[in-house]
Amino acid sequence: MKVEKPFLTDVEALRTRARDSIQKGAITPDYQGDVKQTIEILQAVLATEIVCVLRYTMNAVAATGISSDSVKKEFDDHAKEEQAHMRAVAERINQIGGVPNFNPQGLASRAASQYVEGENLIEMIKENLVAERIACEHYRELIRYFADKDPTTRVMMESILTNEEEHANDMHDLLVAHEGKPMLSKSSA
Template sequence: MGTPTKTPFLTDVTELRRRAREHMERGAVTAGYAGDVDQAVALLNTALATEIVCVLRYQYHAIMATGIHSEPAKREFAEHAADEQEHATRLAERISQLGGKPDMNPEGLLSRSHSEYANGDTLLEMLRENLVAERIAIDSYREMIQWFAPHDPTTRKLLEEILEKEEEHADDMHGLLQGRG
């Protein structure tokens, strides 16, 4: 029996360095990026639009919620608005890392977004609208995670972290709807 040939786990270092230099202008997108970058950027831009719409909706609610039970909800809406803003920033940064352009254009924002923008007139309507939007976000992120999982672990991880937050948001809205402020 001869010595078994070892399959190297990593491409040898010289080859890695050569490939890194080859496409320096492409930033974080190396030749090892197995995904379709354009499609990845397009997908992330739909998530970015969704987050921006969520920021606007929660900010509106944080200001406009009225009524005797509105205080805890207003606080929650303001917190969520800040979380969604953070998600938007992280998605935009990832798009830029992948060599794409984050689409912040207000024109067409709603048609790019997964969720709708609904004001809601009463506190109850606001809570319901937010819960619906969060549930849509949860489903979209789950799907996107599956799409990125085989070829882009960094984006997958980012989306998983955002998804975790959206699940908390949905639970917060559900809780307020059930009167557990």
């Protein structure tokens, strides 16, 4: 009885191809993404994550007011997680042959989210919620773009998105806790 081949690619051909173009590292001939475009997209994600690290760190230091300690801790936790996202994205850029752009010059214009400090605790929480919502929508779009063309980048972005949705939810809950309602019509200092 003929045994069905479990894989489509002949193993000898696979071995030969792996040996060819070893200078391309993890990028094998079946990579269906556009390497140049993927690097460009990830540079923008990297900038977004750096801006998030900066904003949450600034907020964790500057937050004052009643019950600011628990909020500070939340900002601090988020800053750490944003830093992990930043690192993962930078590693992926390197893996596919790019040089992660950490240049502070032009950082804000490369990022999708904005750096808005917020004048008081409530404004800080609101600005973080806005930034998280921008990241969520932006990353969801990228996940759809990467699809099966680059599953590794897609899976990384999916895991970051999961975390950003938690962040958005945390910020929303803080707003509710501090104001008793999800959104303020106008905040007072």
